[in-house]
Amino acid sequence: MNNELNFSFTVNGREKTFCFPPEATLLTVLRDNGYTEVHNGCETGECGSCVVILNGVTVNSCMVLAASAMDGEILTVRALGDVHNPHPIQRAFAESGAVQCGFCTPGQILSAYALLTEKPSPSDEEIKQALDGNICRCTGYKKIIEAVKLSAVRMKGDDDE
Amino acid sequence: MMMNKNFKQAGLSHEKLDSIALACGREKYTDDFRIDEPLFISFLYSDIASGLIKSINISRAEAADGVKAVLYYGNTPETLHTTAGQGFPEPSPYDCRMFDSKVRFVGDRIAAVAAETKKQADAALKLIDVKIEESEPLFDMEKAMDAGAPLIHTDDEYPAIPVTYKPEINLAAEVLISFGDIEKGLAEADTVIEDSYNMQYASHCATEPHAVAVYFDERGRMVIISATQVPFHVRRIVSMVCGIAIQNIRVIKPRVGGGFGGKQEVFLEQVAALTAWRLRRSVKIVLSRKEVFINARTRHAMRSRIRMGVKKTGEITALEVDDLMNAGAYGPHALTVLSNAGAKVLPLFNKIENLSFTGRSVYTNLPIGGAYRGYGATQGYFALNQHIDAAARYCGIDFLDYVKKWHIKSGETSAVFAALGEGKEGVSQYIKSCGLGDCIDLGAEAIGWAEKRGKKIRSGSKVRGVGAAVCMQGSGIPEIDMASCHIKMNEDGSFNLSTGATDIGTGSDTILAQIAAEAVGTSYDKFIVLSSDTDTTPFDTGAYASSTTYITGNAVKLCALKIRAQLEETAAEILSVEKSDIELSGGTARQILTSKKISYGELCAYRLYTSGQYQIQATQSFVAHESPPPFTAQFAEVEVDLETGELKLLELVAAVDCGLALNPILAEGQVEGAVLNGISYALTEEYLFNSKGRMVNPDYGHYKIFSIADMPKLKTIIVDSFEQTGPYGAKSIGEIALNGPAPAIANAVFDAAGIRLKDTPFTPEKVWKLLRKEV
Amino acid sequence: MKDMKWFFPDTLTEVDELLKNGYKAHGGGTFLVKTALNTDGLFDLSRIPQLKEFGISGGYISLGSALTYTKAAAVLESESAGNFMSKALSSAAACPLRNRITLGGSIYAAPKWSDLIGPLLASDASVRLSSSDKPSAVSDYLSDKKLRHSGIITEVIIPEANIAGGYYRFTQTHFDYPMFTITVSMRGNEDLSCCITGPASGPLVLKGKRAELLKSATALPDFNKERSLSGEYIKKRAEIEFVRLLNITGGNKNE
Incomplete structure (x- = not known):
């Protein structure tokens, strides 16, 4: 198509140029370019499976027109760690039983990451406030809250070292 | 707490095998696979609830940019089948074609377009010219069997097994059992309690929408990647509907983003497969959330009417249950969900001599019902627990004391077990483990029953109350479900465990590894688990009916014991001692007297390379002869605003007997997820239909499920229990916990405010209206 | 396209x-x-620095129109802890949306279920448009189509003294579109300025003494049916919640 845009963003620390139609959402652009860890659960901004961090804050990538993210910095859950060297939050989610089907997990973890970056010792209420856009149908959320709390403890421990 | 059976692997909260990869975004779901140049399929759905397609012209759509195929009833197989992913022959009626000339609900599929891009497929849908002659729709299930009611199925539909099926009166299924004499029992009673309860349509809301991807391998065989709970049923149904040989079909189940019964349904795979097969092209179908709401399956709405004769002593002299279930436009699971509303519910109070269950499933022009976690027991227990609450109150006995006296116990049976099965008679069984008493005691303590029940603690316009509910479920379908597995050993002491069991997020891969590790005598992480792939893993009926832990678990245990025997034999041979002189544990064979040790890896290497060579491996199939029920007692504390009707759930305690919890953290996770779904179903979730039968709230903005910010205080208690027929003492845990919240909340509201909430969801307006009547 | x-x-x-x-x-x-x-x-609009500025001067809080709900709530909360405006902004939608929705876009779109419009109307807020130096009252902006299309909102101006009070939103779940919202803005003494969003006829602004408002609180205009709730119930509920909010706002009880 002749009207496709060629825009650059930094995704997980790497600047790349993406080619997409002007009305494309960030979700489709990311998924079409292999970032399939960003999940599509509703496309109406109401489930949080597609949450990424854009310029330091969590957003529903299905609700962001990709063009508006030009020159932006995007983090997906893969930026935090991988199976050989997971981030403390990823480790805590796994240990706490906060991961069942895992479809919502990347979004949950990014919401937790954004929260803990800003508030290293969040209260239950603050956790609920920060993760209120991430629907989970498997866990009943209890173990997600436990995982965020465990992450907080671990991350503070890391800072002390 | 746990019964000490000296287990080394069973009963430990090991981390789920896939959880780190999931947390790191490395695992793949169906839509994450890169397949070569797939065609994308979009569906044209009916916006009319009932009608006949008078004409359909696809030529403009066929000629549109990028379009490769348009499918409709005129060019697709007419094979009648059921989309229910059940064992064969299915207990669900064959009442569905891939496409049909009749539309039966708003959201019924009229046609499909396959195009190079999703956008092109969507655009071409608008070019299909369809003329539908509307006919009078049927929305009210209570009128479905009336003379002159519009008929939904009139074209040769038939049941695949010999059961009652009368589409000529919209009867999709019927279940009738009775013992004793109801009228006699009622006459003997001191009072007769009679009421009707209603539960509504609901969506599973698995976070991953339904998806399928099809491609051809190097040799031209068709590979179907599917977000399914039932890969082997997918293969069979695709073969049957499309006329493609089983040999040419391989079904792979990757990670699945939740199922809850919704993905026990095979309704996309056959369309994708047929298109791929005809065009020899890769194909993808990924539903939108709206399509999931409108076209995928739902929880059956059900009306349950109960007449119960009760003596002042508490004895139930008669119980008559009359359930009417809305099958919707087609009948997948129409018989078995209905049957379960009796089979999983009535045995709990097993001392009722005069008992009858009349269940009818009727067609309407509304969305299609299907399997949904709880599977009829949810609806059945909602009604029964409120009735028991009323009976106990009539007798002046505390609900918990009442239940403890009358519920089924270890060593007891119920005639219902033998009478009600899956489309045929059931299987007689005696209960071998029942921890319901402990569930009640521990749960009551946790909620503060003694201090709160009947106290109606007031604060301004708000009053508090507590209520409870008790339930059981089953562990798989006895004499029907079959599971199998294969284990082979590697020379470093690791094992490959292949099973057709379908981990859809539950953690079944992990607990099966724990079972195998316990039997073999090594640690669970020595097992590389593969599930499921119809080419490389043996048959399993799939993830449904709370069956994997018990049925596949037993297959895995027996299989792993065979491996253990081979290890013993090998160690004895190497050490030149009797097998009885060998102890296997912790990945090592030890000669008991000398403490001489050989690692499992060395044993395997010996058999692979040195002497008496063979691959240490085994296979095992398992069919259960009983279905030991797990039990739960759930407790709710609520606060009712007497002025506004606002109902706030403050806390929910779920105490569960699932036998020995093979992995307590994963077991708790099953309970908590099911409980929150049950709460949200009780309070806010509902399909809203307009007068034309269209669902008007097909998005999370208007179909309200609970987020983290809505959760009440939750407590899960796994009670100490051991089921001797289960693998290392285990029973099921997947479904049961969903059955408790609605009745526990309703009973708590009665405790607080003296009103009976008989229709879910409990909106503040319903509460408010009942409160006004009360005043 | x-x-x-x-x-x-x-x-x-x-x-x-x-x-x-x-x-x-x-x-x-x-x-x-x-x-x-x-x-x-x-x-x-995200690259125009001016639209992301905020500050206080002369008794007015000024918020750039490109500020998100999250950012605006934080700014307001740091100026005046516990005010209804920050409460409304931080309870709207859900976190990843609050991180994205801007004040300007939200006022322009002004959906019926907005969590922002009620608090703005109750607090007599105004907006500055790119087309004019003079601020316009939010109420004028919402009712005057010509004004809305004359330019973009550059700034939201809120009288600092007007954001103390209470806020109530009626929803089924936390992450939900309110069927109505009630804002009570305290203006010293027993003077209150209130806004109820949700009535079929549009947002309702009521000003006066607490005692007078308590009387009119039980005679709200009609509401439409929403989801499975009748208009009758929603109206009744709004009336009850309005009375409650009036009674607790600025009273001796904490909201």
Whole structure:
């Protein structure tokens, strides 16, 4: 198509140029370019499976027109760690039983990451406030809250070292 | 707490095998696979609830940019089948074609377009010219069997097994059992309690929408990647509907983003497969959330009417249950969900001599019902627990004391077990483990029953109350479900465990590894688990009916014991001692007297390379002869605003007997997820239909499920229990916990405010209206 | 789809030019994504520094229109802890949306279920438009179509003294569109300014002494049916909650 845009963003620390139609959402652009860890659960901004961090804050990538993210910095859950060297939050989610089907997990973890970056010792209420856009149908959320709390403890421990 | 059976692997909260990869975004779901140049399929759905397609012209759509195929009833197989992913022959009626000339609900599929891009497929849908002659729709299930009611199925539909099926009166299924004499029992009673309860349509809301991807391998065989709970049923149904040989079909189940019964349904795979097969092209179908709401399956709405004769002593002299279930436009699971509303519910109070269950499933022009976690027991227990609450109150006995006296116990049976099965008679069984008493005691303590029940603690316009509910479920379908597995050993002491069991997020891969590790005598992480792939893993009926832990678990245990025997034999041979002189544990064979040790890896290497060579491996199939029920007692504390009707759930305690919890953290996770779904179903979730039968709230903005910010205080208690027929003492845990919240909340509201909430969801307006009547 | 163009202006002068050419403004985009993107071009407001500024002077809190709900709530909360405006902004929608929805876009779109409009009306807030130096009252902006299309909102101006009070939103779940909202703004003494959003006839602003308002609180205009709740119930509920909010706001009980 002749009207496709060629825009650059930094995704997980790497600047790349993406080619997409002007009305494309960030979700489709990311998924079409292999970032399939960003999940599509509703496309109406109401489930949080597609949450990424854009310029330091969590957003529903299905609700962001990709063009508006030009020159932006995007983090997906893969930026935090991988199976050989997971981030403390990823480790805590796994240990706490906060991961069942895992479809919502990347979004949950990014919401937790954004929260803990800003508030290293969040209260239950603050956790609920920060993760209120991430629907989970498997866990009943209890173990997600436990995982965020465990992450907080671990991350503070890391800072002390 | 746990019964000490000296287990080394069973009963430990090991981390789920896939959880780190999931947390790191490395695992793949169906839509994450890169397949070569797939065609994308979009569906044209009916916006009319009932009608006949008078004409359909696809030529403009066929000629549109990028379009490769348009499918409709005129060019697709007419094979009648059921989309229910059940064992064969299915207990669900064959009442569905891939496409049909009749539309039966708003959201019924009229046609499909396959195009190079999703956008092109969507655009071409608008070019299909369809003329539908509307006919009078049927929305009210209570009128479905009336003379002159519009008929939904009139074209040769038939049941695949010999059961009652009368589409000529919209009867999709019927279940009738009775013992004793109801009228006699009622006459003997001191009072007769009679009421009707209603539960509504609901969506599973698995976070991953339904998806399928099809491609051809190097040799031209068709590979179907599917977000399914039932890969082997997918293969069979695709073969049957499309006329493609089983040999040419391989079904792979990757990670699945939740199922809850919704993905026990095979309704996309056959369309994708047929298109791929005809065009020899890769194909993808990924539903939108709206399509999931409108076209995928739902929880059956059900009306349950109960007449119960009760003596002042508490004895139930008669119980008559009359359930009417809305099958919707087609009948997948129409018989078995209905049957379960009796089979999983009535045995709990097993001392009722005069008992009858009349269940009818009727067609309407509304969305299609299907399997949904709880599977009829949810609806059945909602009604029964409120009735028991009323009976106990009539007798002046505390609900918990009442239940403890009358519920089924270890060593007891119920005639219902033998009478009600899956489309045929059931299987007689005696209960071998029942921890319901402990569930009640521990749960009551946790909620503060003694201090709160009947106290109606007031604060301004708000009053508090507590209520409870008790339930059981089953562990798989006895004499029907079959599971199998294969284990082979590697020379470093690791094992490959292949099973057709379908981990859809539950953690079944992990607990099966724990079972195998316990039997073999090594640690669970020595097992590389593969599930499921119809080419490389043996048959399993799939993830449904709370069956994997018990049925596949037993297959895995027996299989792993065979491996253990081979290890013993090998160690004895190497050490030149009797097998009885060998102890296997912790990945090592030890000669008991000398403490001489050989690692499992060395044993395997010996058999692979040195002497008496063979691959240490085994296979095992398992069919259960009983279905030991797990039990739960759930407790709710609520606060009712007497002025506004606002109902706030403050806390929910779920105490569960699932036998020995093979992995307590994963077991708790099953309970908590099911409980929150049950709460949200009780309070806010509902399909809203307009007068034309269209669902008007097909998005999370208007179909309200609970987020983290809505959760009440939750407590899960796994009670100490051991089921001797289960693998290392285990029973099921997947479904049961969903059955408790609605009745526990309703009973708590009665405790607080003296009103009976008989229709879910409990909106503040319903509460408010009942409160006004009360005043 | 037309060949939609994207622009990234750095100044309001460029914005004026783009508006004249018929292009539409893009704030957070959450509203645009949900509605049809039927336009020749969009210009993104996030690169205009002026629209992200905030401050207090002369008793007025000024918030740039490109500030998100999250940011605006934090600014307001740090100025005046526990005010209804920050409460409303931080309970709206859900975190990843609050991080994206901008004040300007939200006022422009002004959906019936907005969590922002009620508090703005109750507090007599105004907006400054790119087309005029003089601020316009939010109520005028909402009712005057010509005004709405004359320029983009650059700034939201809220009288600092007016944001103390209470806020109530009626929803089924936390992450939900309110069926009604009630804001009670305290103006010293027993004077209150209130706004109820949700009535079929549009937002209702009521001002007066607490005692008078308590009387009118039980005679609200009609509400439409929402989901499975009847208009009758929603109205009744709004009346009860209004009375309750009036009684606790600024009273001796904590809200």
